[in-house]
Amino acid sequence: MTGPRPHTLLSLGQIDPRDAVTAEIAIHELSDTQAKAELARLAETLARANTAYHAADRPDISDAEYDALKRRNADIEARFPDLKRTDSPSEQVGAAPAEGFGKVAHSVAMLSLANAFDDEDVADFDGRVRKYLGLPSDAPLAYTAEPKIDGLSLSLRYQGGKLVQAATRGDGTTGENVTENARTIADIPHELIDAPEVLEVRGEVYMSHPDFEALNVRQQDAGQKTFANPRNAAAGSLRQLDAQITRARPLRFFAYAWGTLSEPLAQTQHAAITRLADLGFQTNPLTAICDGPAEMVAHYRAIEQQRAQLGYDIDGVVYKVDDLTLQSRLGFRSTTPRWAIAHKFPAELAWTRLEAIDIQVGRTGALSPVARLTPVTVGGVVVSNATLHNEDYIAGRDNKGGEIRDGKDIRVGDWVQVYRAGDVIPKVADVDLSKRPEQSVPFEMxxxxxxxxxxxxxxxGDAVRRCTGGLICPAQAVEKLKHLVSRAAFDIDGLGAKQVEQFYTDGWIAEPADIFELRTRYGTGMQQLKNREGWGEKSATNLFDAIDERRKIALGRVIFALGIRHVGEAAANLLANHYGTWDAFSAAMRTAETGNAAWEELTDIDGVGAVMAGSLVTTFNQQAEVDSIDRLAAHLDIQDAVRPDTSGSPVAGKTVVFTGTLEKMTRAEAKARAETLGAKVSGSVSAKTDILVAGPGAGSKAKKAAELGIETLDEDGWLDLISAS
Structure with a gap:
């Protein structure tokens, strides 16, 4: 086999897990307009990836690529903080619970972890922790380090020592009720002795390599679908509607954390894990206490050396501040704890044949090329698909015309190198031109x-090509209908992606309004629906009733359900809260155009940029789209937005700026506290600033605040103000 060796590629920087998507413009070269467009693309791509991984157990991009996309998003937001979207991927966790399961609201959110990819990132993490806590660099600070299990997160609630509920992570706030399935896992105790009255144990459901291989043999012998990897097998087995299927699957469980507690388990992370082990849970024997980054990285290297012999999949090492009091002080960002980070392992590589390039059409019309590969084992997992991003990437160039892969294009029939950092669809990283068939031709999008x-x-300025067919495009229509019935939109029980595809194919629904006419059209005697495969009279009646229940719906859900490009769930709620009513929102979108009052009002909303505004206005100025939206709205009782009661907070809705040196708390703690009270924290003083908190050393900001007549408080005054809340 010819072509560069994997380690050579990595050393040359051609394949870097920190920047797996090499086709984009370098961040320092982005203009404001390009940055907005890129953040929009990343939000859409990562939302789709979250759903595929967490909800469908069918990931469509690799862990390394996902991490790189998240990192790129975070880096762009750091460089362009004013462009951060309300539906930013940095504010998202997991994906909505799947259909068919009861929903469980987590009393303590199940958050994701920030990632580190090299030793420098680990040192930076330690530095951020120390800075937040006000600790000097030479002060002792212990961390735990444990393998990051590649499985499915699970939360177990015990009351009075008895297991009463088990739930998946879902979107971090709401998960799936899988209690009966969890009871079939041998590693999960049904009863505990000497446990707190209320104990919520969290950990990872996984499958060992030998058990995974044996399961696939049984599946194949039975003529059933085999699994791509242990993570998917474990997730799919736990999330079965029939607990007896789960019982037949060899699932395991490692405990490593907790949620709600009626009393503390211990004073440190390590001691708490030891307590869980004493209660009867399996905990990872490779968990160790480390003093500082050097020991953390050393333990990472030791675990990395043992990775192939562990007998189960891990994709990194997790570091956590050991002292639970310090964890409490550090607290959380919107989606990640400040006191923990996941140090990810690098990507893995293999060579195979590219057999075909397929084009998939998404909800917004984006044409996405996908490589179909001769199946190959990459790091122990068989893969047969790879993302090709866009036509520029296939052609061997970035969006500005610069070369990637030394300018080598990708063609059907090529011998290609693929890489992955998790058990998911990989990316084509390189092409071996010496093996290119003579008859090959360049790919044309x-x-x-x-x-x-x-x-x-x-x-x-757009990296992708899009179908202009809109509502007449079957692929777009189906994807939009799937989006309309998704959890954050109409969330209609019994009407999910599978049913939408069936009804669309059969000609029952073609646009959103058709869903609310199903009972009228096909409900007489229930005959037409109940006689179809998988349906009975009861399920048909339940579906029609569930649809009717969703005729009364919140404004934010409706706006999100429309599936307008760049408008995510958070942005939809932002728009709903601003306009208040459907009539006001709809009228504003129909009348807004660049430069007029309606446009200025729209773009003045904090979190709405020109790209999102343009997408909204474009949608409401296309007659076919407007007619479809109006037909849908005619079936609905759209509820006015309910604005939150912020009367209990003295700073809710106010813009606060901190300057100078704070002596009683770190700047990060002060900012986090202000934001939890509903304030917006800004880094600069302007006419929109309400309060300036000035510590010793305050300079130009204090002067400008005085000139503008802005209320200025010292640190004690600030603490007195917020103490009332």
């Missing part, structure tokens, strides 16, 4: 949609 034959155009 279609200029017509493969589903509806409408023109597929690429607008200036």
């Amino acid at each position: 279609p200029t017509q949609c493969p589903d509806c034959q409408s023109d597929a155009v690429r607008e200036p």
Whole structure:
């Protein structure tokens, strides 16, 4: 086999887990307009990846690529803080619970972890922790280090020592009720002795390598679908509607954390894990206490050396501040704890043949090329698909025309190198030109949609080509209908992606309004629906009733359900809270145009940029789209937005700026406290600033605040003000 060796590629920087997507413009070269567009693309891509990984147990991008996309998003937000989107991927955790399970609200959110990819990142993490706590660099600070199990997160609630509930992570706030399934796992005790009255144990459900291989043999012998990797097998087995199927699967469980407690388990992370082991839970024997970054990285290297012999999949090492009092002080960001980080392992590589390039059409019309590969084992997992990003990436260039992969394009029939950092779809990293077939031809991105034959155009500044067919495009129509019934939108029980595809194919629904006409059209005697495969009279009645229940719906859900490009769940709620009513929102979108009052009002909303505003206005100025939206709205009782009661906080809704040296808390603690009270913390003083908190050493900001007549408080005054809350 010819071509560069994997370690050579890594050393040359051609494949870097920190920047797995090499086709984008370098962040320092982005203009404001490009940054907005890139953040929008990343939000859409990562939302789709979250759903595929967490909700469908069918990841469509690699862990390394996902991490790189998240990191790129965070880096762009850091450089352009004013452009951060309300539906930013940095504010998202997991994905919505799947259909068919009861929903469980987590009393303590199940958050994700920030990632580290090299030794410098680990040192930076330690530095941030020390800075937040006000600790000098030479002060002792213990951490725990434990393998990061590649499985499915699970929360177990015990009351009076008895297991009463088990739930998946879901979107971090709401998970799936899998209690009966969890009871079938041998590693999970049904009763505990000498446990706190209320104890919520958290950990990871996984499958060992030998058990995974044996399961796939049984699946194949039975003529059933085999699993791609142990993580998918474990997730799919736990999330079965029939607990007896779960019982037949060899699932295991490692405990490593906790949620709600009626009394503390211990004073340190390590001691708490030891307590869980004493209660009868399996805990990872490779967990160790480390004093500072050097010992943390050393333990990481030791675990990395043992990785192939562990007998189960891990994708990194997790570091946590050991002292639980310090953990409490450090607290949380919106989606990650400040006191923990996951140090990820690098990507893995393999060579195989690219057999075909397929084009998939998404909800917004984006044409996405996907490589179909001769199946190959990459790090112990068989993979057969890879993302190809866009036509520039296939051509061997970035969005500005610069070369990637030394300018080598990707063609059907090529011998390609793929890499992955988790058990998911990989990315094509390189091409071995010495093995290229003589008859190969450069790949040409279609200029017509493969589903509806409408023109597929690429607008200036956009990395992807999009179908212009809109509602007439079957692929877009189906994806939009799936989005409409998703959890954050209409969330109709019994009507999920599978049913949407079935009804669309059968000609029962073509646009959103059709869903609310199903009973009228097909409900007489329930005959037409109940006689279909998988349906009975009861399930048909339940579906029609569930649809009727969703006729009364919150404004934010409706806006999100429309599936408008760049408008995520958070942005939809932001718009709902601003406009208050459907009539006001709808009228504003129909009348807004660049430069007029409606446009200025829209773009003045904190969190709404020109790109999102343009997408909204464009949608409401396309007659076919507007007619479809109006037909949907005619079936609905859209509830006005309920604005939160902030009367209990003296700083809710106010913009606060901190300057100078704070002596009783670190700047990070002060900012976090202000934000929890509903304030917006800004880094600069302007006419919109309400309060300046000035410590010793305050300079130009204090002077400007005085000139503008802005209320200025010292640290004690600030603490007195917020103490009332």
